[in-house]
Amino acid sequence: MQPVSLARFTIDRLFPRSSLHVIYSSFALHWLSKVPDEVMVKGSFAWNKGRVHYGGAKEDVVMAYRQQYERDMCRFLNARAKEVVSGGLLVILVPGRPNEVEHSKCIGNVLFEVLGCCLLDMAKEGKIDEQKIDDLNIPVYYASPQELEYIVNENGYFTIDRMEGLPRIKEPETKHAARRLALGIRVGVEAVFKGHLEDETIDELFELYSKKLEQEPTVYSSGGASIMFAVFRRNYKYC
Incomplete structure (x- = not known):
């Protein structure tokens, strides 16, 4: 069972043609x-056995995620181009990774990798069928500014007026910070997990996850991350 992603509704047409002057998307496009x-x-070749995400996975898996991201972003830009007036703005705020940071060292990917390790630990203890881990993948991709710029330029409907990475606020290495971060990850991905795991199993998983983050605070206090802020202007030549 695959959960329905909110992205399915935001990447396609939502509003009447040329009806908006400014469109704003916040923390959705990853x-x-x-x-x-x-x-x-x-x-x-891209089968992601034993993992729940592409962070730390082989290159074929990373490429599969990247290609899906490119397809989705192209659909998103095509839909928004119909809705916004010529010269109108598309403003986005989205988590990503700096150009120089590898996927395996992006903080978001590292956090998902740790979550996957917790699942594998539970599978070794016989609490989860390992097949369920193979069937579970988190549909999130952290793009770099270079990747996003390439997609926008190839699409052609928008010109990039501004794109910059906002400074990352590092979490303190405390027990409270670890638990807050674990709760934030749970809020984000629990709907994905519910299609595969029982509620009690999910509770136990995130308790284990929280403890692991408490024991290894460098997991969330280091690593590369970026919040991308971008402003795209609707081109006139495609009217």
Whole structure:
């Protein structure tokens, strides 16, 4: 069972043609419309066995996620181009990663990797069927400014007026900070997990996750991360 992602509703047409002057999207575009198909196919080069995300996975898995992100962003830009007037603005705020930071060192990916390790620990103890881990992938992709710029330029409907990374506020290395972060991750991904795991199992998973973050605070206090702020202007030549 695949949960319905909010991204499916935001990447397609929502408003009448040329009816808006400014469109604002906040903390939504890192969510994919779905898990890439090839990631879920046993025997595929991109089969993501034993993992719940692409962070730390082999290159074929990373590429599958990236290609799904590119398809979704293209659909998003096409839909917004119909809705916004010529010369109108599309403003986005989205978590990503700096150009120089590898996927495996992006803080968001590292946090998902730790969550996957907690699931594997529970599977070793017989609390979760390992097949369920193979079937569970989090549909999130953290793009770099370079990747986003390429997609916008290739799409052609918008010109980039401004794009910058906002400074990251590091969490203190405290027990309270670790628990708050674990709760934030749970709020974000619990709907994905509910299609695969029982409620009691999810409770136990995030209790284990919180303890692991408490024990290894450098997981969330270091690593590369960026909040991208971008302003795109609707081109006149595509009217």
